[in-house]
Amino acid sequence: MVKATGQCNISVISQDATFDLFKHFGFQSGRDVDKFADYPAANYQTSENGIPYITVGTNAYFSLKVKQTVDLGSHTLFICELVAMEVLSDTASATYEYYQSNIKPKPEAVGTTPKGETIWRCRICGYEWVEAHDFILKMPSFLEKIVAAILLVGVAYSCIQLGIHVASLTELAFDEYIEDILITAFNAVIVIEFIRMLIKHSMNTIIEVLIFAIARGLVVGHEAPLETLIRIVCIAILLACRKYLFYEKDFEEEM
Known part of the structure; x- marks a missing residue:
């Protein structure tokens, strides 16, 4: 979509965001689904460029116009020009460290092995593993x-x-x-x-x-x-x- 339209919006996730926001927009591809089709209308608005931006769990958004694309093999790098921006709240942005420590669901203990080792299950994908001694x-x-x-x-x-x-x-x-x-x-x-x-x-x-x-x-x-x-x-x-x-x-x- 970005390559086709030559423009995009970037929403800055804040520390008020819940894991559902990450799950909805991060665990599915826009190539397969319209992410805003079943997303609550009260949680986003549309900017002047006609592209939605998220208003719940974010503290700002940027409207960008693509000036150059660079093919990096596994992905495409978009070099953009800032067209518009708006601060939505004073809440601090959610860094990757904050996400790992405060937003991402922690694994849960679901049992033990005959040797007494703890069996852990990921609450996101359901994968189970045994913790090393x-x-x-x-x-x-x-x-x-x-x-x-x-x-x-x-x-x-x-x-x-x-x-x-x-x-x-x-x-x-x-x-x-x-x-x-x-x-x-x-x-x-x-x-x-x-x-x-x-x-x-x-x-x-x-x-x-x-x-x-x-x-x-x-x-x-x-x-x-x-x-x-x-x-x-x-x-x-x-x-x-x-x-x-x-x-x-x-x-x-x-x-």
Whole structure:
């Protein structure tokens, strides 16, 4: 229909929406049925372009005119021009996370297996499955903590070595002595950040590990000017990504 008419309306679903709205418009195709044929007339209106827009469970709508179509193989991308819009309510929009947490029906327990495992049924499609044992679900986290503990031992050893380097006399030349200390210090910091990444899964720890790993080669490496420049550019890109391309929740640490 969009390709044929060259125009469309988009309704912005709000947090007031019920699952029935998602089910009616999302679980059937407009190629097979007229979705507005049996939809309550009080729940939608028609805009100036002659296309309906939903008024219940939404907070705004946009009227769009198709300017370009792009065939992406499995679907078509419509690039549109905004013709008209209207705010219908002050209710916040329903994000995918909100839908999963507050609107989508939760699975229901319908029984147990002879082994005592819970049998769950999807309230949408009726599919049933057996929940895995808790220890299987927690196994990756457990293994990560074991790896972190092993690395922590390595960090402790590196710190001891660093202390020995700093406190003891050495036959190394001064520049080699300083470089040895820097290498040991950077290795310790990188491993500490890597341990944090294993235990507290967050974008922040991943970015920091990458920055420290690149900075190590920049400070203690003996590289050509081009390689040094590449490292500097990489650090700048990581810092820019951290500042402009992520939301604050991306840096929240999971326990």
